Amino acid sequence: MPRKTTTAANQPTALVTGASSGIGQALAQRYALAGYDVVLVARSADKLQELAQTLRTDHQVQAHVLAADLSVPGAAAKLAAAVQKKKLNIDVLVNCAGVLHQGPFADMQPSIHQQMIDLNISGLTAMVAAFLPSLRERAAQGHRVRILNVASIAAFQPVPMLATYAATKAYVLSLGESLAEEFKGTGITVTTLCPGMTATAMLSGAAGANSKISQIPGFMISPVDSVVQQAFDACQRGDAICVPGAINQAFVLGSRSTPKWLVRKLGGLVGRNAL
Numbered sequence: 001m002p003r004k005t006t007t008a009a010n011q012p013t014a015l016v017t018g019a020s021s022g023i024g025q026a027l028a029q030r031y032a033l034a035g036y037d038v039v040l041v042a043r044s045a046d047k048l049q050e051l052a053q054t055l056r057t058d059h060q061v062q063a064h065v066l067a068a069d070l071s072v073p074g075a076a077a078k079l080a081a082a083v084q085k086k087k088l089n090i091d092v093l094v095n096c097a098g099v100l101h102q103g104p105f106a107d108m109q110p111s112i113h114q115q116m117i118d119l120n121i122s123g124l125t126a127m128v129a130a131f132l133p134s135l136r137e138r139a140a141q142g143h144r145v146r147i148l149n150v151a152s153i154a155a156f157q158p159v160p161m162l163a164t165y166a167a168t169k170a171y172v173l174s175l176g177e178s179l180a181e182e183f184k185g186t187g188i189t190v191t192t193l194c195p196g197m198t199a200t201a202m203l204s205g206a207a208g209a210n211s212k213i214s215q216i217p218g219f220m221i222s223p224v225d226s227v228v229q230q231a232f233d234a235c236q237r238g239d240a241i242c243v244p245g246a247i248n249q250a251f252v253l254g255s256r257s258t259p260k261w262l263v264r265k266l267g268g269l270v271g272r273n274a275l
Helices: 022-033 045-059 075-085 110-140 163-182 201-209 224-237 246-257 260-274
Strands: 013-017 037-042 063-067 092-095 145-150 188-193
Touching: 013 022, 022 037, 022 045, 022 092, 022 145, 022 224, 037 045, 045 063, 063 075, 075 110, 092 110, 110 145, 110 163, 110 188, 145 163, 145 224, 163 188, 188 224
Parallel strands: 013 037, 013 092, 037 063, 092 145, 145 188
Antiparallel strands: none
């Protein structure tokens, strides 16, 4: 896709957290393909620099690298200050940084549960809060402003063996749906991406730790490019929720129309036997 002819002042920019791998990296690539300048955020500066150079070469966009550990209190505010210092105007805020640990709740150290809460919940919330003033200013100037938060299909039901992770993603979904309504009429849209199992390094890592995951049928695992394209399109439209894939959509529809006690029982059956 050819880059749009625009001036530096009005060139749209997307900031993507968790950009060093997986869905975050693919989203950064997709926005660059669409002609957006990008701000790449993750803990690994080396991986981000490599990606930034690729995006500059392949798509002729500006790619900025800001390494940050968003699980650390205050990191989001420092990141927002760094973006402001560089005089970058963010049009799309993509919150993709997240961590997953699976296994029996009682077998995990308290620090592991806290790590998921610190990044998946606290870090994401802090990012929205820290960047909202500049996003609102950008929207007031007539620019199309969007927030894309990455949750999971696990947000729709309790998942034994993924208890804390699923709970953190349920928070992300609830926050996103609330803000989508709260921000109506402000020029800011909020989309929550809820992918199912996706072919990324995170899934490979989980499969390495649990042989049952490697036995999951291939048709239940979505290609990352397909997930990202659907997420990009949903965010551009301003959809409140994006669930990629027909199987995942049917699952979500079923879980929302099924009595809570039955959803819990089915989740327990799946979690104990598949995870």
